[in-house]
Amino acid sequence: MDKYSLPLKIFLYLSITVFFIFILLPFVEMFYASLRPLKHIFRSPYQFYSDDLSFWAYREMWNTVPLLGRYIFNSFFMAITVTFFTLLFVIPAAYSYARFNFPFKQGSLWVLLAVNMFSGAVLLIPLFKLLRYFDLLNTYFAMIVPGIAFCIPTSIWLLKAYFEKIPVELEEAAYCDGASRMDILFRIIAPLSTPGIAVTAIYAFIQAYAQQFLFAITFNSIREYMPIVSGLTEFIGYQSVKWNEMMAASIVGVFPVLIVFIFLQKYIVEGLTAGAVKN
Amino acid sequence: MKKNKLNSYNSQYFLAYILIAPAVIYLLCIVGWPLIETFRLSFTNSSIAGEDYVGFENYEKLLSSSKFSKIAIRTFVWTFFSVLLKLIIGMIGAVLLNASLRGRSFFRILVLPPWVVPIAIGALGWMWVYNGHFGILSGIGIRLGILDGPFSFLAYKNSAFIATMVTDIWVGVPFVTLFFLAGMQAIPRDLYEAAYCDGAGRFSRWYHITLPQLTPVIITMSLISAVSTFVSFDIIYILTEGGPRGATTTLIIDTYKMALGNYKFGKGSARAVMIVIMISTFAIAYFYLLSRINKKVSHG
Secondary structure (H helix, E strand, O other), X not given: OOOOOHHHHHHHHHHHHHHHHHHXXXXXXXXXXXXXXXXXXXXXXXXXXXXXXXXXXXXXXXXXXXXXXXXXXXXXXXXXXXXXXXXXXXXXXXXXHHXXXXXXXXXXXXXXXXXXXXXXXXXXXXXXXXXXXXXOOOOHHHHHHHHHHHHHHHHHHXXXXXXXXXXHHHHHHHHHOOOOHHHHHHHHHHHXXXXXXXXXXXXXXXXXXXXXXXXXXXXXXXXXXXXXXXXXXXXXXXXXXXXXXXXXXXXXXXXXXXXXXXXXXXXXXXXXXXXXXXX | OHHHHHHHHHOXXXXXXXXXXXXXXXXXXXXHHHHHHHHHHOOEOOEOOEOOEOOOHHHHHHHHOHHHHHHHHHHHHHHHHHHHHHHHHHHHHHHHHHXXXXXHHHHHHHOOHHHHOOXXXXXXXXXXXXXXXXXXXXXXXXXXXXXXXXXXXXXXXXHHHHHHHHHHHHHHHXXXXXXXXXXXXXXXXXXXXXXXXXXXXXXXXXXXXXHHHHHHHXXXXXXXXXXXXXXXXXXXXXHOOOOOOOOOOOHHHHHHHHHHHOOEHXXXXXXXXXXXXXXXXXXXXXXXXXXXXXXXXXXX
């Protein structure tokens, strides 16, 4: 095929640069703001460079908001718990969808997609009542219980596609040899589908981490249980807003997720897009 | 004999249902019941104090208020342009990341952060970008002489409307790019080679091969984006809380404020039901259209 001419190449790289300025702009701005001393941050007009940038805010933020470490821990703890329970629900369900034919199979798969459409925000009122009835408001569960529900549908679709790739003959052979259903699930399917389960877990984790904001501001008002996304508001004090520390804390809060994701992105991207592209 | 064995292997309804039961029961409790309860509450004047049945009063008030229709129209406009631009920018992004250039695999990772990072935190970054005194946009504008002074993008009706939309587009673009890219990679190469031998240029190859081959992915992505954009909450709530003077209040923000800001569960539920009806209508119309397109394709 034809090669890129030099002007075309330059044009492509320029376009890519513009594209990434858009994608990365808020992150760069956040990072930049986190490096500035508080006094400098409110200096107007905007300065593109100055020589008093420092990582001071990254140290000071732990003093300004003493519970910051707790918030980051909460975010992780809740996201991991949601992921764990999501997998518990999703692995058998996805296996069932991949292997069996039963009445309402296709219909119920579409209903699962529909669940995705009604994001949490639409159902907040009854969820609020439900959680209040079970006395779960202002606990970790207030954010975990609805979190699991909204991770289930997509996770089932994802994992089902993986299970379908495992040849059914393997299972039939084991079945003929007298292995029980449970043996097959745990001895044959589980080891073979580890990559698929890992992708599903990462997907669920990212979604659980991302959706905490809405549930946290609605169902929880206790500081000790706050996730990082709502804990950040604590940098807004009575006297002043410590913007630089707030930005530093945001960056620290998302950094671990970003690192995990970057290492595993290949599998996630393949797993997520495989189903959609095929259909 | 073997046939029998296979049949018995694949036809155990009972086991199949047992395996999906936990997930289904959980969803019925956390999504199914709340959905029905929302419908029921929408016919009451439920609040913290208690509730009474009021019939269609909530709906009558809602549908006759000009404020609500204004909010609905605003939501549609916001969603339409946001989705359209997500698709266009996503397509440009996918074409760029699909070009065989040095650094391609790096670029493909670099596009993902807006999707991975919690929306609430991304929105915080944009809040700073839009800041009039300390934000980079205003800073550049002043340097270039486009603005004659600090301009707070979130403080004026039109600019806030566009600013929240831009942030929503930013959140959605990586996802769209990713799926378009995966779709492009699934297109057989010989199609392009044949077209190249026939003398088709780059644009013509994109227009006559890539675009038609991608149509199913484009349709899927437009549905997914439209639904998630329609009920996009975090961005607007963090950037403007629906202001200034209601200029960025969409249906979901209005619902949230009514229900959990004022604790008027009945009125809030009526609004939530309207959202459910709108999304469902949209999705059904969409699937109807899709099945007609599929029929046409398979017959033609």
